[in-house]
Amino acid sequence: MKLKIYVTLKNGVLDPQGKAIHHALESLDFKGVQDVRAGKLIELTVDDNIADADIEAMCEKLLANTVIENYAIEKVADSAVQETA
Template sequence: MKARVHVMLKAGVLDPQGEVVRHALGAMGFDGVEGVRQGKVIDLELADGTTEDQVREMCEKLLANTVIESYSIEMG
């Protein structure tokens, strides 16, 4: 069983990595990029029977800093 977790900074939290990417794209001639938000994707290989609630608990305890980050889970 697999799960994919998408972690992103919450709206309103400064994203310095995203700003570096936005600036670099502009310097490379890619005009019109007004904002970049950078996040991470975590792919988990799970034992059969692992529930989305268990993955949510993993996110809350380790995979995401829920003070400044939000996350979404895809089970499949």
């Protein structure tokens, strides 16, 4: 089974990487960009019988820093997105 984990910064958390991308886009003369937020997309290939609790524990313990980041889990097989934290 394939999982997609989307890790994004919580609102209000400063995003220097996003700012740098934004400035770079402007220096390349791209107009109309109001804001840029950079995050992570982690694609996991896991056994089909893996428990949801284990997937959440992976996110909580390693894949996301839940103090400043949100994560969302998408099971690509049946594309059921679980919004969490």
